[in-house]
Amino acid sequence: MIRIDCRGVSTDDLANSDEIRAAYECFVKYGYAILDHVVPEDRIQALLAEFNDRYAQYLRDQEASDSLEVGGRRFMFPLLLSGGFGDPLVYANPFVVALARTILDTDAILEAFGAIASLDGSEAQHIHRDGPHLFSSEISTLLPAHALTFALPLVEMNDIRGTTALWPGSHRWKSMNNEIAPEIPTIQPGSCLLWDFRLYHRGTENRSGHPRPMVYATYARRWYQDPVNFMKETMQRLVFDPGFVQGVPEDVRPLFSHVR
Numbered sequence: 001m002i003r004i005d006c007r008g009v010s011t012d013d014l015a016n017s018d019e020i021r022a023a024y025e026c027f028v029k030y031g032y033a034i035l036d037h038v039v040p041e042d043r044i045q046a047l048l049a050e051f052n053d054r055y056a057q058y059l060r061d062q063e064a065s066d067s068l069e070v071g072g073r074r075f076m077f078p079l080l081l082s083g084g085f086g087d088p089l090v091y092a093n094p095f096v097v098a099l100a101r102t103i104l105d106t107d108a109i110l111e112a113f114g115a116i117a118s119l120d121g122s123e124a125q126h127i128h129r130d131g132p133h134l135f136s137s138e139i140s141t142l143l144p145a146h147a148l149t150f151a152l153p154l155v156e157m158n159d160i161r162g163t164t165a166l167w168p169g170s171h172r173w174k175s176m177n178n179e180i181a182p183e184i185p186t187i188q189p190g191s192c193l194l195w196d197f198r199l200y201h202r203g204t205e206n207r208s209g210h211p212r213p214m215v216y217a218t219y220a221r222r223w224y225q226d227p228v229n230f231m232k233e234t235m236q237r238l239v240f241d242p243g244f245v246q247g248v249p250e251d252v253r254p255l256f257s258h259v260r
């Protein structure tokens, strides 16, 4: 499994850094990238405390009007872009944005932002892609990525608490090949995982006695909208207070260029 250690890497010219180049190559070839140490661990502890304080109502085994059950005892819901979750280090992390712009183009957008929480006792999720290939023709599997998922776990993702299993290279497959074994990464708090929307993956079971929340974001080409996860009208892709976008640092404001 390829991992890129971002500890101590200057954020000055990330697009041209060895780390982002290596992550890009891994992403194009295998459909995923693991970036270690992109957020200080104490910031993750603070985010977890804020999450437990503000989002405890989503840690029940029940779909709410603004949440979506994405597997047994596993729920997806939006996070308000405020407090720690409104910090650009989280929704527009410099390493993640540099990689997303390399993969998707400099006008990539933040299409959706929220959390996925697997509750204690959640079973292995169904194997899925976050979105289908753009076209049914064979050549579609060769196309560059049009969207990607960013996952920032708020607790360690491991064998006990559960993690995201990935089928490397499967973004180029027409359909699932059950004979290939997945990669099952351990991800420390402060590290993150990104995968191509077309990559086969699934959350694994949580046997820890505690929930496993992760922040997720969908970054996409300017024209793309996740066609799968927002069928329910009450599910929101982005949630922020008036004036939020005007306060976004200029260099990452294009992430919101699709927002009216």
Ligand SMILES: O=C(O)CCC(=O)C(=O)O
Residues within 6 Å of the ligand: 070, 074, 076, 116, 118, 125, 130, 163, 164, 165, 201, 202, 203, 204
């Ligand atoms: O729970 C996880 O680790 C992954 C969840 C996931 O892939 C999804 O809901 O699309």
